[in-house]
Amino acid sequence: MASSGQGQSNYDLSFKILLIGDSAVGKSSLLVSFISNVVDDLAPTIGVDFKIKFLTVGGKRLKLTIWDTAGQERFRTLTSSYYRGAQGIILVYDVTRRDTFTNLSDVWAKELELYSTDENCIKMLVGNKVDIGSDQVVSREEGLALAKELGCLFLECSAKTRLNVEQCFEELTQKARKYILFSFDVSDTALDFAYSNKSSNFESCTQDIV
Numbered sequence: 720m721a722s723s724g725q726g727q728s729n730y731d732l733s734f735k736i737l738l739i740g741d742s743a744v745g746k747s748s749l750l751v752s753f754i755s756n757v758v759d760d761l762a763p764t765i766g767v768d769f770k771i772k773f774l775t776v777g778g779k780r781l782k783l784t785i786w787d788t789a790g791q792e793r794f795r796t797l798t799s800s801y802y803r804g805a806q807g808i809i810l811v812y813d814v815t816r817r818d819t820f821t822n823l824s825d826v827w828a829k830e831l832e833l834y835s836t837d838e839n840c841i842k843m844l845v846g847n848k849v850d851i852g853s854d855q856v857v858s859r860e861e862g863l864a865l866a867k868e869l870g871c872l873f874l875e876c877s878a879k880t881r882l883n884v885e886q887c888f889e890e891l892t893q894k895a896r897k898y899i900l901f902s903f904d905v906s907d908t909a910l911d912f913a914y915s916n917k918s919s920n921f922e923s924c925t926q927d928i929v
Contacts, residue, residue, distance in 0.1 A: 730773060730782040734805050734895050736888070737786045738833065740811035742807040748878035749811065750787050753888050755796040767801055774889070776896060783892060802834035806895040807841045809887065812844045812862075815854040820861070828869050841894045843872040844878050845887055878926040895905070 866873035
């Protein structure tokens with residue numbers, strides 16, 4: 720999968736991806752790391768921001784519009800409209816803060832169910848900040864279990880070291896592209912989500928997999 724800055728007005732498919740989760744879990748850092756390969760400490764997002772990246776997948780030029788939402792409660796009503804039309808949603812938590820993990824099911828999953836308008840929207844659960852290994856309080860197994868419960872893909876990453884950052888967005892885009900091109904159902908493609916082999920850190924946790 721390749722990215723390019725040439726001919727940005729020409730593309731075959733366009734995708735809208737949304738980042739959600741509590742404040743300070745690293746949503747903006749993940750986005751900036753993916754877009755520019757730069758790792759910086761960023762101030763909390765105020766309201767909503769978005770960035771665009773072009774990728775080439777399977778000979779098709781794709782335009783990704785990635786929306787970064789504020790995690791603070793006072794911005795919740797402001798961001799609800801940005802769920803509309805999203806083909807991919809990334810739910811981010813901080814592996815060193817259990818409250819951000821608990822809030823995925825208590826707050827964010829409920830909000831997603833309420834506002835998402837695409838029944839085939841691809842969801843991914845992402846545990847960020849695994850570079851702080853000694854402070855990790857949410858285990859990989861817990862993340863996998865919640866992802867399975869919510870019908871999400873799952874990945875742990877680090878915006879700081881860029882571990883699995885590109886894989887996060889690229890795997891999500893691959894799945895969304897397949898739905899658009901072939902109109903697959905999750906139940907029909909459960910085996911295609913199985914990236915849990917030894918050569919990959921990416922895992923499928925759709926509810927149809929046993």
